[in-house]
Amino acid sequence: MSKQLQARRLEGIDHxxxxxxxxxxxxxxxxxxxxGFPDFSPPDFAVQAFQQATTGNFMLNQYTSAFGYPPLTKILASFFGKLLGQEMDPLKNVLVTVGAYGALFTAFQALVDEGDEVIIIEPAFNCYEPMTMMAGGRPVFVSLRxxxxxxxxxxxxxxCQQHxxxxxxxxxxxxxxxxxxQHISIASLPGMWERTLTIGSAGKSFSATGWKVGWVMGPDNIMKHLRTVHQNSIFHCPTQAQAAVAQCFEREQQHFGQPxxxxxxxxxxxxxxxxxxxxxxxxxxxxxLIPQGSYFLIADISDFKSSMPDLPGAMxxxxxxxxxxxxxxxxxxxAIPVSTFYSQPHHKDxxxxxxxxxxxxxxxxxxxxKRLCSWKGEPQA
Incomplete structure (x- = not known):
């Protein structure tokens, strides 16, 4: 074909x-x-909940509500409403998505307009920049200490409130x-609920990343725009996985704060x-470096950079x-190189x-x- 085949919004984000x-x-x-995925089983109660969802009520094989399986949106509103100090309406303040990834994409598509600046605090998950660019926004990077x-x-x-x-x-x-x-949700801080989308993941919560159930919560005047994108893209998420997650949260609500x-x-x-x-x-x-949270730790390789600087690779x-x-x-x-999570100008730092x-x-x-035990002495390229 003589004309450019791919949409312009894909330029520069193919790698x-x-x-x-x-x-x-x-x-x-x-x-x-x-x-970043567990290679061990989810907890027994989660596995049982999924098994029940696939073998119990046959109607769970069919569509559910477009914006989330009602028992799931109800328990998410109740559970996180207490944590965020908000009275949350399951229909207005919660949207279930295909993983947290889906929540992010929906948010960028719904709220980032052509030419908008999007401040990305890095290191950042490397989908934020391409999602910004696909929405027509301009990423602005701020490096975290x-x-x-x-x-x-x-x-x-x-x-955020000032500007x-x-x-x-x-x-x-x-x-x-x-x-x-302790984790602090920014939406729980004074004046922030009204301008914050809080994104979560059942995969990370219950060690079941393949379930791909995520959610986004926020005020209705913002959420309604995400619902517009959702209903005109995927429309609906798999019912059985949502039913299993609902059971998991109902169980956690009963046990919350207990051993x-x-x-x-x-x-x-x-x-x-x-x-x-x-x-x-x-x-x-x-x-x-000792992390205070997440799945990951970062290791400083400065000594290796000094002792073996000329490793193979592109200039x-x-x-x-x-x-x-x-x-x-x-x-x-x-392992994963940390520069991957920084913008191009900051790679060298x-x-x-x-x-x-x-x-x-x-x-x-x-x-x-065992691999580390065999790694003896000064490594050579």
């Missing part, structure tokens, strides 16, 4: 680092510590916090995994990317970190230990 690193991890015999306190969050909230800015808050890891730290709550048990277990990984990585000279390829590929091919360990996922089965961590 995806996950595709490349997933391919490399499959090509080589690696312990995959790069991608190693510490992010409640005081700084309050400053962000004050700036009449909407806030998209991706809170999929809200239950994964460690060492006594039997999965939202307490999961971070306790993953905190031990985190500490295990930190100790193991230190044994080969990697310098992990313009950041050092951490070359190191991650070298580690896959030579050490049998997969953050090319001495790599990211590991510690939300893994005990057997995976033991396999990691």
């Amino acid at each position: 995806n680092p996950w595709v490349e690193f997933t391919r490399l991890s499959k090509e080589y015999d690696v312990v995959n510590l790069g991608q 190693l510490v992010f306190s409640k005081k700084e969050l309050e400053l962000v909230a004050a700036l 009449d800015v909407l806030c998209f808050s991706d809170e999929v890891y809200q239950w994964l916090v460690y060492d006594g730290h 039997s709550s999965y939202f307490l048990q999961l971070p306790q277990a993953m905190g031990l995994n985190r500490d295990h990984m930190i100790q193991s990585l230190q044994s080969v000279g990697l310098k992990p 313009d390829e950041p050092y951490d990317t070359r190191f991650a590929k070298w580690m896959i091919k030579n050490k049998g360990l997969s 953050f090319d001495h970190y790599i990211r590991f996922c510690f939300v893994k089965d005990k057997a995976t961590l033991q396999a990691m230990d």
